Structure formats: C-alpha cells, structure tokens
Amino acid sequence: MAHGAGGKATRSLVEGLLAPAFGIKSLDDAATIGELALTTDAFVVKPLRFPGGSIGELAVNGTVNDLAMGGAKPLALTLSLILEEGLGSDVLRAEVDAIARAATQAGVRIVGGDTKVVERGHADGMYITTTGLGQRDQRAQFQPARPGDRILLSGPIAAHGTAIMLARGEFDLDSDEIVSDTRSLWPAVDAILGLGAVRRLRDATRGGVASVLNELARDDGVAMLIQESAVPVAPAVAGACELLGIDPMYVANEGVFLAIVEPGFVAPGFVDIGEVKTDPPGMVLVATSFGGKRVLDELVGDPLPRIC
Amino acid sequence: MRVRARVSGVVQGVGFRPFVFGLASELELTGFVFNDASGVVVEVEGPQVDAFLLRLRSEAPPLASVESVSSVVVPEEGARSFEIRASPRGGAPDAPISVDTATCDACLAELFDPLDRRYRYPFINCTDCGPRFTIVTGVPYDRPWTTMASFVMCAACQAEYDDPRDRRFHAQPNACPECGPRVTLTEDAGAEAGGAGAADDVLAAAARALRGGAILAVRGIGGFHLACRADDEAAVARLRARKHREERPFALMARDAAMAATLVALEPAPSPPETAPSSPATALTSRARPIVIAPRLPGAAVAPSVAPRTPELGVMLPYSPLHHLLLADVGVPLVMTSGNVSDEPIAFENDDALERLAGIADVFLLHDRPIHTRVDDSVLRGGRIVRRSRGYVPATLPVAPAPPLLAVGAELKSTFALARDGRAWVSHHIGDLGNYETLRSFTDGVAHFERLFAVTPELVACDLHPEYLSTKYALDLDLPTDGVQHHHAHLAACLAEHGVERAAGAIYDGTGYGTDGTVWGGELLRGDLTSFTRLGHLWPVRMPGGEAAIRAPWRMACAWLLEIGHDVPEEWSRVAQLVRSGLNSPLTSSMGRLFDAVAALCGLRDTVTYEGQAAIELEARADRHETAAYPLDTTCTQPVYRGRTPVYDLDARLVLDARPTVAAVVEDVERGVDVALVSARFHNAVANATAAALRDEPVIVLSGGVFQNELLLARTLELLPRALTPRQLPVNDGAIAYGQAAIAARRAQSRTR
Ligand SMILES: [Fe+3]
Ligand SMILES: [Mg+2]
Ligand SMILES: [Zn+2]
Ligand SMILES: [Zn+2]
Incomplete structure (x- = not known):
C-alpha cells in the first residue's frame, strides 16, 4: 500500500481495518473520557532534524495539537522512544532537549515514558510515540459544518512539508525563510473559542489543507468553495513549491489549522479562505482567478502527472 | 409477393418513412411502414418487392445510415394502399439518434428566398438537416422529448409535419417565424x-x-x-x-x-x-x-x-x-x-x-x-479527426458483444463510452475533468447517454491512473471495474475501429500511467483486445517537478542534457538538482516530453500556454525537404542501471535510445544550424526508429497524441505504408474511452465463454 502520503490510502486503512476491529465509527484524533481528552500519535520523519524543527518537537506539538483540535487544553504527555542501534548519543540528547523545550513552550508536563533499542536497520534512527492528556474546554461545542459557514485558516500554509522536502533533496536554496511551522496550536485555539460558534477545528497536517477540507466536506455532507487567491502562502514557500512542482494545498503543515465558523464570525489573525456550500456535497472546489472552479480532490498516493 | 422487412441503423428522424412511402408509391406497392423501438418496420406487397428492397438501401435519405435490412416473406393481404402507421410504444429504444447536421441545400434556398414563408428565419430545418443530438432530452426521438417540446406548431407547420410527402414530415425541430424559436x-x-x-x-x-x-x-x-x-x-x-x-x-x-x-x-x-x-x-x-x-x-x-x-x-x-x-x-x-x-x-x-x-x-x-x-x-x-464532437456524435462504433458497460476515458480531452450488444456510443468531447463544470457535464452526460441508449452498465472500465477523476468516479460506482492501461487503450481503440485482432503499435503521447507505476508515453506495444506486452519504449528520464515539466519544456531539456552528460545553463541549476535528487520527478518514457525538450533546446519554447504548443511549433518550423536524420538507436543489449534500478524495462527488448539524438540536436544548435533543419532531422529520426522497430510486424498501429504531428505521421507512414491509424476517432485521449470499452467488452466476453 501507499502509506505516508496521508489522504485516501490512509483513510481506507483506518476506516476499513482499524475502526471496525475496535467497534468504533472512526479513529478520531482525540478521544474524550468525561472531562478529559486522550490522544496518541506516532512520529516517523526523515530527516530527524530539518529547518525549523526536529522529530522531538513534532512529537510534542503534534500530540498537543491533536488535543487542541479536540477542544482540549493540553496538560500532560507520556513518550515512548524507539531507537535504532548505533544512533549517536548527541542526536539522542538533542532530541531529548528539543522535547523538553517544546513541552515547556506548550505548557505541558512530560509525566512518563519508555525507551526501546531495536537492531540496526529496524528503525530509521528514531521513532517516537506520544500520548497526550487534556482538559476539555466547555467553550468547544463542535457541530457539523453548515452551508453559509466561513472557512478560516490560522496562518500561511505549506512551510513544514516544503522544508522537509528541501532538506531531503539537499537543495542549496537560500531557504532561511522556509522553515517548519511546528508549534503548539493551543494559544490560537484558546483565542478563537468563544468568539462565536466554532463548528469544526482541524489541523492541516499530512495531505495538507486539501485533504483536511475533503475530510470535512465528506464527513458533514457539504461542499467547500475556496478562493484560490485568499489562501496565504509565504513567497519563499510558494517559490519552492513552484520549483518542486507541488501544489501548496497538498503540502503538510505542523502549525496551521482550519476553523469552520458561523457566518459573520470575526477572528483577528485568521484568514477567511472560503465558504461552506450545499452543492456538490462531499466535494472541495477552488474558485480560480478566471472565475472558474477547479476540483480540489483528495490524492490517493504520490501525485503523478494527469496531463496526457 | 409480400415481405415484412426490418430496417435498423440511423433510420428515425431522418425522413426515412416518407422515403419509404415515396418508394412504395413509385413501385406501386401496397402495405405500411412504422417506427418502433429498434428502427423501421415495413411490409410491402406487389410485383416489384425485390426492386424495393434493393433501393431501400441504396437510395436511403442522406442522414440515414442503414445498418441492416432483414426480410421474411409473409402471406399476401391484398391491401389497396400504402400507409404510414403510428409507432407502437415500449421496448428498448434501439434506434440510434442522428447527429446534428448542417443546413441542407433545400432549406438554404428557402432561407434566402424572399417569397418563402421562412425567408431569413434562423431556425429553418427539415428531415435532412437541423439539430438532433443537442436537443434530445429523452427517447423515443419525438418532439415531446426534444427541447422543441414547448413550441406548439402552427397550422402550416403541423400540416408539413403530418404529410408523408412533405420533406418536413415528422421533422421534430420543424418551426417557422409564426410558431418557432426566436x-x-x-x-x-x-x-x-x-x-x-x-x-x-x-x-x-x-x-x-x-x-x-x-x-x-x-x-x-x-x-x-x-x-x-x-x-x-x-x-x-x-x-x-x-x-x-x-x-x-x-x-x-x-x-x-x-x-x-x-x-x-x-x-x-x-x-x-x-x-x-x-x-x-x-x-x-x-x-x-x-x-x-x-x-x-x-x-x-x-x-x-x-x-x-x-x-x-x-x-x-x-x-x-x-x-x-x-x-x-x-x-x-x-x-x-x-x-x-x-x-x-x-x-x-x-x-x-x-x-x-x-x-x-x-x-x-x-x-x-x-x-x-x-x-x-x-x-x-489534415483530414484526420482531432476532436470528435458535433456532427459525429452519437454515431456508434463496434465492440465485442458483452454485458452492458461504461468506459470512463482519461482526464484531459476526456470522453466516455457506453456499450451493449456489440455497439459503443462514444460521447462528444467533454474536456478537462479537473474543471468542476466539465466534471458535471461528464456525470450528467453519462446519465443522459444511459437513458438515451438504454444502457444499464454492469461493468465499468477505467484507466490505471489512480488520480484521474474519471478513475475515482469509476471506483465510486457500485460496479465491478476493469482497469485498462492507457497505451493499451490507445492501441485497442485503433484495433477495434479497424476490426483487427492484434497488432504491434507505436503509441506515442504525453503521459500515461504504466503498469510499473512510472509515467509511460513512448511505447512499442504488441497486443490484442485482452492483453499486451511491452516490446519497447523510449529511454526514460526524469520529469523535474512532474506536471511542472509539462508547462515548462525547458525542464525536460534540462533532464535530457543531464542524461547525456552535457552541462546545463547556470539558471537551470536548481532544476538540475531536482533531476539529480529525483524529488517529485517521476521517470518517464514520454515521447511528447522528448519533443518538448527538443523544442526548448532549439530555443523555440521555454514555457507553453497551451497543451502541445512546443511540439506544434517544432513541427511548424521543420524544413519538409530535409531528408537527413539524427541517430536514434532502437536496440539495447546490455542492461543499464541507474543506481540499483534498471534504467529501462528489462522485459522489453527494444529501447529507443534517444541520447545520441539529443546529443546531435545540441551539437547542431551549438554550431548554429538552422532550426528548420534540426527540427526535420529530429522528426526523421523518430520516424526511422519507429519503422526500424516495427517493420517486420504483420500488423502495425500508430497512435497516441504525438501523432497529431502530421510531419511525423507522414514520415512514419512513408516508411510503414501498411500501418493502421485511427480514422473515426482522434489519436489523442479522445479515443481512450472507446479503447477501454473495446478491451473490457472483449475480456468480459471471454470470461463468459
Ligand atoms: Fe494518451
Ligand atoms: Mg494524529
Ligand atoms: Zn433542410
Ligand atoms: Zn409554424
């Protein structure tokens, strides 16, 4: 199977295999137990360090953000580290420092952990699994998106995935500006909750904004109409995407989320990129500068040219 | 003698019954004629029945296309007249719907005749001409099932419509300034x-x-x-x-x-x-x-x-x-x-x-x-169809008799096809499915064709490309699917149209999803309507940035320069890095991209504003009198590896090694040779290599969008005069749906045997 790309292949694995086996409808990013929220996430990223971040920071922020997207204030984390035999101690130390620093910045405590070393060739340097515990925020009363709702974005997109790609390709772009956006999203969530009815929150990680919009459209049986020109992309990131031939809408983020909010909602610092529509249900369309509408579908795997 | 004859084909809405009426009257025959769900039924009685049956085919009206006339002798009834009878209702609507047809000479004469009641009337038409397919809303083909339904005919128009001797008898769009559209x-x-x-x-x-x-x-x-x-x-x-x-x-x-x-x-x-x-x-x-x-x-x-x-x-x-x-x-x-x-x-x-x-x-x-x-x-x-749409649709093409099926085609220049009982209805040009409005006309069109031609698909054929919206549409239907490789579909469309069993073909196009997950497009295939083998292909190179390389031919030039070990201009260094890293740069054996690269190397085009532009301009510049050709080797005996990956398909015997070709292009361009000569020598190289690869094959097919290049096609046909090319469908992706239908039908047929 094509894994890792996010999108449809992963979704069918989750919907087809995991969810039925555990007798639940879907594997939500965060589950709630009374007033508490619980989430778990595994981190595999290559390279371990990249401009703007590293696997340790991702392991903290990714899990913290799953809690935030579930409308919960992150409280505490446990970690499980899987290390490949021969991993440099300096590398390990750097990641432990990164974890500690990210946890401090996100305001969460690391309350437990486990470490395993596996044979050489059995893990790509280091894997981290993080479990996070949060306190549900009463202001978060999520509901399905409705036609007329606005679609807000918390910041410019595509920085993380582009930084990773460039790091992998060893490009000597002057890429000081292209750094991962990994960060805790709780402060921004804390700010937006309570400004009005926030119907949905979703961080645009793997598969990018496009995949998340498709998930939302499909789950809620609505259409999403995005204004192409309204979607913020930093110029350096846009230039790199152009070079790489990739659409920023499909590029992973680690510090950007989408909020579906009631009409008339005003949220300083957020960008309004479009509207929830009735037709065509389950689809995401992009209004182009020519006035046409393009289909922004979910990718099954790696994008290959469709033009004959 | 009295016979009962059934006429099938395009025989409704084309003045067939008045023609039968006239013919029967002329030959002094009695009997009747009527339309039913499958065509026209005639009974004629009299001494000249044989002459009638002959002329029924040979003198049919211009818009009619008689597929078959089957007749049986029936007892004589001794009737006194010939009449046109009302159509019975029910049954599967099998009678094909006519194409939209240009204004006929008779109507044109009336249009410019100041004394005619339709003088300068912009909607004049008759049974020989006028809109058909575009105004049909349902079946049977009758006025209530056209967009003329809301126009009530005036007495004069109605009289024409009802008179079997009139050339507007049952002309469904019949209208005049009094009663018709404005x-x-x-x-x-x-x-x-x-x-x-x-x-x-x-x-x-x-x-x-x-x-x-x-x-x-x-x-x-x-x-x-x-x-x-x-x-x-x-x-x-x-x-x-x-x-x-x-x-x-x-x-x-x-x-x-x-x-x-x-x-x-x-x-x-x-x-x-x-x-x-x-x-x-x-x-x-x-x-x-x-x-x-x-x-x-x-x-x-x-x-x-x-x-x-x-x-x-x-x-x-x-x-x-x-x-x-x-x-x-x-x-x-x-x-x-x-x-x-x-x-x-x-x-x-x-x-x-x-x-x-x-x-x-x-x-x-x-x-x-x-x-x-x-x-x-x-x-x-050049007399070849590039876009098959108005005036040609919905004429049918043959496929193997098999359960009803839908073929969803490709992605750009898309068409779809529905098939049953040995016939395929290939849709009009739909276009780029990535455009939402176009995607909607695709899904609406499928539903419309299903009703119109009474096809309820039990099977759906689609491309192997997982990201084609047509493929996604097919997989979302609750039907068994048959995935067809893109270039196999190109080959099959040509085979099925010509009624040929198997052939070897050069299928050259932009990009298509290969069975190995790489991007194909310069393919030598041998196969029939069920399977194929890859005889050979163009030397693969990276496509830097995937689709970005299609919009910017210079990227392909960069990839080819690196492939031949030539240095690249400083301003291309980042794309060169992209090629070396392989990031979002799939391997492709595309012939279309080689044409792009050569156009860019000749300095003709760095970027394109429409599909195929670089190749079109390269062809336009070629000196047609130049006969020299660059080298383009067609065999490769030693496996070549890129890292651990074989450079080419080791099962394929032939590799069109275009490295010396590109090197020769670069050398000539650097020496200041006229682009017209460089272009011609390159075209000749591709034609020569194709001919060398396929010369000994008993049946040869040339297809794929690259063959829209008339110079390449003409040069190749000079060397391979027996080669078959698509006639009723384009060489481009407009033919993919039909190729898929032909393959899926034949595979389904062999499964049920
Ligand atoms: Fe093609
Ligand atoms: Mg998660
Ligand atoms: Zn006419
Ligand atoms: Zn009238």
Whole structure:
C-alpha cells in the first residue's frame, strides 16, 4: 500500500481495518473520557532534524495539537522512544532537549515514558510515540459544518512539508525563510473559542489543507468553495513549491489549522479562505482567478502527472 | 409477393418513412411502414418487392445510415394502399439518434428566398438537416422529448409535419417565424433578454455590431461562440485579452467554400487516400461541418492575433441558418471561438452566458430554443479527426458483444463510452475533468447517454491512473471495474475501429500511467483486445517537478542534457538538482516530453500556454525537404542501471535510445544550424526508429497524441505504408474511452465463454 502520503490510502486503512476491529465509527484524533481528552500519535520523519524543527518537537506539538483540535487544553504527555542501534548519543540528547523545550513552550508536563533499542536497520534512527492528556474546554461545542459557514485558516500554509522536502533533496536554496511551522496550536485555539460558534477545528497536517477540507466536506455532507487567491502562502514557500512542482494545498503543515465558523464570525489573525456550500456535497472546489472552479480532490498516493 | 422487412441503423428522424412511402408509391406497392423501438418496420406487397428492397438501401435519405435490412416473406393481404402507421410504444429504444447536421441545400434556398414563408428565419430545418443530438432530452426521438417540446406548431407547420410527402414530415425541430424559436439581441448582460424584434432586424443589428468591431456572443447549436471580425486586429486582440487566452489559435467561420479558399489551402493532401481519410475541402463542406485546420494562404486577410506563431488556420463553414445569415450580412470571415473564459467549458444556457461572458462580449445574440447537451465544434487536421464532437456524435462504433458497460476515458480531452450488444456510443468531447463544470457535464452526460441508449452498465472500465477523476468516479460506482492501461487503450481503440485482432503499435503521447507505476508515453506495444506486452519504449528520464515539466519544456531539456552528460545553463541549476535528487520527478518514457525538450533546446519554447504548443511549433518550423536524420538507436543489449534500478524495462527488448539524438540536436544548435533543419532531422529520426522497430510486424498501429504531428505521421507512414491509424476517432485521449470499452467488452466476453 501507499502509506505516508496521508489522504485516501490512509483513510481506507483506518476506516476499513482499524475502526471496525475496535467497534468504533472512526479513529478520531482525540478521544474524550468525561472531562478529559486522550490522544496518541506516532512520529516517523526523515530527516530527524530539518529547518525549523526536529522529530522531538513534532512529537510534542503534534500530540498537543491533536488535543487542541479536540477542544482540549493540553496538560500532560507520556513518550515512548524507539531507537535504532548505533544512533549517536548527541542526536539522542538533542532530541531529548528539543522535547523538553517544546513541552515547556506548550505548557505541558512530560509525566512518563519508555525507551526501546531495536537492531540496526529496524528503525530509521528514531521513532517516537506520544500520548497526550487534556482538559476539555466547555467553550468547544463542535457541530457539523453548515452551508453559509466561513472557512478560516490560522496562518500561511505549506512551510513544514516544503522544508522537509528541501532538506531531503539537499537543495542549496537560500531557504532561511522556509522553515517548519511546528508549534503548539493551543494559544490560537484558546483565542478563537468563544468568539462565536466554532463548528469544526482541524489541523492541516499530512495531505495538507486539501485533504483536511475533503475530510470535512465528506464527513458533514457539504461542499467547500475556496478562493484560490485568499489562501496565504509565504513567497519563499510558494517559490519552492513552484520549483518542486507541488501544489501548496497538498503540502503538510505542523502549525496551521482550519476553523469552520458561523457566518459573520470575526477572528483577528485568521484568514477567511472560503465558504461552506450545499452543492456538490462531499466535494472541495477552488474558485480560480478566471472565475472558474477547479476540483480540489483528495490524492490517493504520490501525485503523478494527469496531463496526457 | 409480400415481405415484412426490418430496417435498423440511423433510420428515425431522418425522413426515412416518407422515403419509404415515396418508394412504395413509385413501385406501386401496397402495405405500411412504422417506427418502433429498434428502427423501421415495413411490409410491402406487389410485383416489384425485390426492386424495393434493393433501393431501400441504396437510395436511403442522406442522414440515414442503414445498418441492416432483414426480410421474411409473409402471406399476401391484398391491401389497396400504402400507409404510414403510428409507432407502437415500449421496448428498448434501439434506434440510434442522428447527429446534428448542417443546413441542407433545400432549406438554404428557402432561407434566402424572399417569397418563402421562412425567408431569413434562423431556425429553418427539415428531415435532412437541423439539430438532433443537442436537443434530445429523452427517447423515443419525438418532439415531446426534444427541447422543441414547448413550441406548439402552427397550422402550416403541423400540416408539413403530418404529410408523408412533405420533406418536413415528422421533422421534430420543424418551426417557422409564426410558431418557432426566436432570436433576441441584448447589449446589457444584466438585463433580462428582451426587446425581441423581427428576426431580420435582430440579425441585421448583430451584423452591424460585428462590422463595427464589436465582440458578439452568439448562441448556436451546441453552445455559445464568441465572434468578431477576423480582419480586425484591435477586435481580435481585445477578445484574446478578455478571454484570457494567450496564444492558442482562434477558429474562423467563412461564409462559403469560396471564402474559405481565400484563407487556407484546401487541395487534397498529396498523400495516398489510405493515409488521408478525407481531404480538407471535403471535410469543410461535409454535413458535420467541422473546423478544418489547413495551411494558411499568404494573402489571407486575417489579423495577426488570430493564430500567432502557426502557419495554419482553423476554418469552418456556417452550419446553422443563424450562422448563414450572420455571415451573409457581415460579408467577411469571423473569428468563431468557444464561448468561455480561458479553459472553462463553453456556455450553452442564456443566463449562464450572460453572466460568464459579460466581461468578454459587447453584444449577445440569444435564442430561446434550449440546448440540452453542450457540444463543442469538431476539429479535423489534415483530414484526420482531432476532436470528435458535433456532427459525429452519437454515431456508434463496434465492440465485442458483452454485458452492458461504461468506459470512463482519461482526464484531459476526456470522453466516455457506453456499450451493449456489440455497439459503443462514444460521447462528444467533454474536456478537462479537473474543471468542476466539465466534471458535471461528464456525470450528467453519462446519465443522459444511459437513458438515451438504454444502457444499464454492469461493468465499468477505467484507466490505471489512480488520480484521474474519471478513475475515482469509476471506483465510486457500485460496479465491478476493469482497469485498462492507457497505451493499451490507445492501441485497442485503433484495433477495434479497424476490426483487427492484434497488432504491434507505436503509441506515442504525453503521459500515461504504466503498469510499473512510472509515467509511460513512448511505447512499442504488441497486443490484442485482452492483453499486451511491452516490446519497447523510449529511454526514460526524469520529469523535474512532474506536471511542472509539462508547462515548462525547458525542464525536460534540462533532464535530457543531464542524461547525456552535457552541462546545463547556470539558471537551470536548481532544476538540475531536482533531476539529480529525483524529488517529485517521476521517470518517464514520454515521447511528447522528448519533443518538448527538443523544442526548448532549439530555443523555440521555454514555457507553453497551451497543451502541445512546443511540439506544434517544432513541427511548424521543420524544413519538409530535409531528408537527413539524427541517430536514434532502437536496440539495447546490455542492461543499464541507474543506481540499483534498471534504467529501462528489462522485459522489453527494444529501447529507443534517444541520447545520441539529443546529443546531435545540441551539437547542431551549438554550431548554429538552422532550426528548420534540426527540427526535420529530429522528426526523421523518430520516424526511422519507429519503422526500424516495427517493420517486420504483420500488423502495425500508430497512435497516441504525438501523432497529431502530421510531419511525423507522414514520415512514419512513408516508411510503414501498411500501418493502421485511427480514422473515426482522434489519436489523442479522445479515443481512450472507446479503447477501454473495446478491451473490457472483449475480456468480459471471454470470461463468459
Ligand atoms: Fe494518451
Ligand atoms: Mg494524529
Ligand atoms: Zn433542410
Ligand atoms: Zn409554424
């Protein structure tokens, strides 16, 4: 199977295999137990360090953000580290420092952990699994998106995935500006909750904004109409995407989320990129500068040219 | 003697029953005729029955296409007259629906006859001509199931419609100024279309506006056109800017063949008849009235912006009475380009046009006969079909008898096909499915065809490309699927059309998903309608940035330069890094991309504004008298590896190694050799290599979008005169749906045996 790309292949694995086996409808990013929220996430990223971040920071922020997207204030984390035999101690130390620093910045405590070393060739340097515990925020009363709702974005997109790609390709772009956006999203969530009815929150990680919009459209049986020109992309990131031939809408983020909010909602610092529509249900369309509408579908795997 | 005959084929709505009536009367036969769900049923009695059956086929009306006549002898009844009987209801509607057909000579004579009651009536038609497919809303083909349903015929029209001797007997779109559709002219896109005057005033005003340099949106048969004077550079340039269409040529409409002959060279192509299905002149005046692309004449009075950087022009003749009137009044050739912005589908509804074309057209010429199915103009080049649409659809093509099925085609230039009982209905050109409006006309079109031709698919065939929206559509249907490799479908479309079992083919196109997950496009395949083997392919290189490399041919030039170990210009260094890293840069054996690379290396094109532009301009520049060719080796005995990956398919025996070819191109360009010679030598190299690879094959097919290149096709056919090429369908992806249908039908048939 094509894994890792996010999108449809992963979704069918989750919907087809995991969810039925555990007798639940879907594997939500965060589950709630009374007033508490619980989430778990595994981190595999290559390279371990990249401009703007590293696997340790991702392991903290990714899990913290799953809690935030579930409308919960992150409280505490446990970690499980899987290390490949021969991993440099300096590398390990750097990641432990990164974890500690990210946890401090996100305001969460690391309350437990486990470490395993596996044979050489059995893990790509280091894997981290993080479990996070949060306190549900009463202001978060999520509901399905409705036609007329606005679609807000918390910041410019595509920085993380582009930084990773460039790091992998060893490009000597002057890429000081292209750094991962990994960060805790709780402060921004804390700010937006309570400004009005926030119907949905979703961080645009793997598969990018496009995949998340498709998930939302499909789950809620609505259409999403995005204004192409309204979607913020930093110029350096846009230039790199152009070079790489990739659409920023499909590029992973680690510090950007989408909020579906009631009409008339005003949220300083957020960008309004479009509207929830009735037709065509389950689809995401992009209004182009020519006035046409393009289909922004979910990718099954790696994008290959469709033009004959 | 008395016989009962069943006639099948396109025999309804084409004046077949009046023809039968006339023939029976002439031969003094008695009996009856009626339409049923499968065609026409005739019973005739009298001494001249044999002559009747012969002439039934040979003298059928122009729009009819008789597939079969089966007859049985029945007891004589001794009737005294011949009558046309009412159609019985029920059963599967098997009778094919006719194509939209250009105004016939008889109607044209009336149109310009001041004494005729339809003098200058823009909707004149008869059983021999007029709209059909575009106005059909359901079956059977009868007025209530067309968009003419809301127009109640006046007494005069009704009398014609009811009279079996009249040439408007059961002409479903029959109409006149009293009872039929009307034209209106509006300058204000915001206002409700109103102010209807006499058709004559409206058309005269529209023609006046055009003569004065205005851009007119005009509603025709399959949708809207945008029109302006072809000789007015200011008007044409304005149209280009407003339409956001940078360089893709505009089509022209000439008043008549004589006017067309002042624009383009219409002599029949010098090639043998087998290679040129119909001459440009014949195609131009055919009832389908396609756009004919032909060499531009030196003195053609056409503004530079009509078709920049190409030595050709696309010309068509009027095909509706409305067009005839406009062209007659304006008196000069008009630009007649699709009524859309940029790459959007054409507008076909009044409201939609008024909204979407508001920023483009100065004046709107509307009418109130609804168009049910949006259909683009068909396009021919060198007598070969490039876009099969209006005038050709919904004629059927053969497939193996199999359970009913749907084939969803490709992604760009998409079409779909429905098949049952050994016939396939291949849809009109749908276009780029990534455009939502186009995707909707795809799904609506499938539903419409399913009803119209009574096909309830039990199977769906699709491409292997997982990201094609057509593939996703197919997989979402609750039906068994049959995945067909893209170039196998190209090969199969040609096999099925020619009724040939198996062949080896050179399938050259831009990109298609290969069975190994890489991007194919320069393929030598051998196969039949069930399977294929890959005999060989073009030497693969990286496509830096995937689709970005299609929009920017210089990226392919960069990839090929690195492949031959040549240094690349400093400003290409980042893309060179992309090639070396392989990031988002799939391997491709695409022939189309090699043409792009050569065009860029020749300095012709760094980026393109429409699909295929680089290759088109490379072909245009070639010196047709040059016979020399660059080396292009066709065998490779030693496996070559890129890292641990074999460079080419080790199961394939032949590799078209274009590295020496590209090296020779670079060398000549660096020495300052004329691009015309470089281009010709490159074309000749590809033709030679193809011929060398396939020469010993008993049956040979040439297809794929690259063969839209007439020079390449002609050179290859000179070397492989027996080679088969698509005739009824384009070489491009417009044929994919039919190829998928042919393969899926044959596979289904062999499974059930
Ligand atoms: Fe193709
Ligand atoms: Mg998660
Ligand atoms: Zn006629
Ligand atoms: Zn009338």
